[in-house]
Amino acid sequence: MASLAFAGIATKDSTMRIKFLAAAAASAALLAGCGLGAPAYPEFGQTSYRIEGMTADANGGAATQTVIYRDGPKLRVEAVLPNYGPATIVYDESTNAAYVLNPTGGSVAYAPGAPTATPAPAAPAATAPSTSAPTTTPPTTAAAPSVVQGATGIAVRIEDADAPQPLETAWAALGAGNARSTGRCEVAGERGREWTPKEAPAPGVERVACITEDGIVLRVTESGRTLWEATSVQRGQQDAALFGVPPGYQLIDPHAAAEQVGENLEQLDSVTGAPAAPQRAPDTRG
Numbered sequence: 001m002a003s004l005a006f007a008g009i010a011t012k013d014s015t016m017r018i019k020f021l022a023a024a025a026a027s028a029a030l031l032a033g034c035g036l037g038a039p040a041y042p043e044f045g046q047t048s049y050r051i052e053g054m055t056a057d058a059n060g061g062a063a064t065q066t067v068i069y070r071d072g073p074k075l076r077v078e079a080v081l082p083n084y085g086p087a088t089i090v091y092d093e094s095t096n097a098a099y100v101l102n103p104t105g106g107s108v109a110y111a112p113g114a115p116t117a118t119p120a121p122a123a124p125a126a127t128a129p130s131t132s133a134p135t136t137t138p139p140t141t142a143a144a145p146s147v148v149q150g151a152t153g154i155a156v157r158i159e160d161a162d163a164p165q166p167l168e169t170a171w172a173a174l175g176a177g178n179a180r181s182t183g184r185c186e187v188a189g190e191r192g193r194e195w196t197p198k199e200a201p202a203p204g205v206e207r208v209a210c211i212t213e214d215g216i217v218l219r220v221t222e223s224g225r226t227l228w229e230a231t232s233v234q235r236g237q238q239d240a241a242l243f244g245v246p247p248g249y250q251l252i253d254p255h256a257a258a259e260q261v262g263e264n265l266e267q268l269d270s271v272t273g274a275p276a277a278p279q280r281a282p283d284t285r286g
Contacts, residue, residue, distance in 0.1 A: 039193055041176030044168045044215035048072065048237050051216065053188075053230040055079065066228075070166055074243035077164045089164055092244050098163035099245055103153040152248035167217035167228065171195065171209055185210035187218035188230040 048071040054063040064080040075091040088101040171179070174197060182194045192212040201207055210219040220228040245251065 039181045040213070041179065041195075042168075042171070042192075042211045042213055042215040044172035045072070047214045047216060047235060049216055050234040050236075050238060051230050052232045053228060054226075055228050056226060057082070063226075068167070069238050069242050071238040071240075071243065074238075074240075075164070075166055076238075076242045079164075089158075090243050090245070091163065098158050098160060099155040099251075100158055101153060101155055101246070101249070103246075151250040153246065153250070155245040155249045155251050157251065157253045167220070168211070168215050171211060171217065172215070182208065185219070188233055190216070190218055190230070190233050192216075192218055 050067070050069050052065070052067045055066040056063040066080075067078040069076040073091070077089045079087060079089075081087045089098060090101060091098050178198050179195045180198055182196055185192050185194045187210050190212055192210045194208050194210050196206065196208045204223070206223050208221050209217055211217050216230075216233060217228070218230045218233070219226065
């Protein structure tokens with residue numbers, strides 16, 4: 001009789017336990033549906049790293065190798081730029097500016113629309129139109145400042161808007177309230193979660209990123225096409241020398257170069273007799 005009573009108690013306890021687990025599961029599902037208890041959104045901007053991977057243009061084209069160094073607000077990108085080729089872009093924290101580095105000292109890439117800084121030969125002196133006319137020699141002008149002798153390279157300043165942004169910037173700006181996780185992922189031996197905007201960035205566009213818990217973007221796809229995928233990740237503080245302009249580099253500001261050209265042209269106009277303003281007719285009245 002005692003054994004039967006014990007069995008009855010055990011049966012009641014088991015039933016209550018099953019009901020409790022079912023209620024807990026239902027509560028967890030409800031919380032997840034409300035955004036509570038969902039996977040934690042990554043923490044961005046706290047991890048220093050070196051990441052290497054392949055980048056592809058959303059409009060097509062072969063993927064190219066890209067290396068990114070990140071240390072707080074400092075960034076270095078070694079990539080292949082369209083219509084230019086291999087390039088290194090750094091964020092110089094000491095001057096709060098971005099530069100394209102060219103170690104060869106030859107032609108320089110500027111931001112779109114900026115003037116070219118390839119040194120131009122000096123303009124030849126103007127020849128006299130006849131033996132009776134005086135000879136006028138205009139001053140020497142150049143399209144841009146020449147490279148300083150002994151410079152080991154050129155650092156061309158670019159607009160902040162033209163500088164590359166860290167991969168995680170857009171996702172950090174999106175925020176947890178505007179993103180949802182679609183599952184787990186693993187890239188280059190690193191584990192993370194896939195995240196997608198709750199609202200598509202454009203009609204028919206689906207963007208998904210595999211991001212680690214500490215905010216490293218491992219892969220980005222857009223409508224099934226892989227735009228970025230890491231092949232190796234190394235965490236840790238990066239050498240400060242990676243993010244500045246190397247010693248011996250000549251700094252060039254394309255806007256300053258354009259202003260200098262404008263001043264030279266004004267000086268040339270004054271020498272050749274081009275009027276700077278409409279001339280007033282002389283007063284012939286007595």
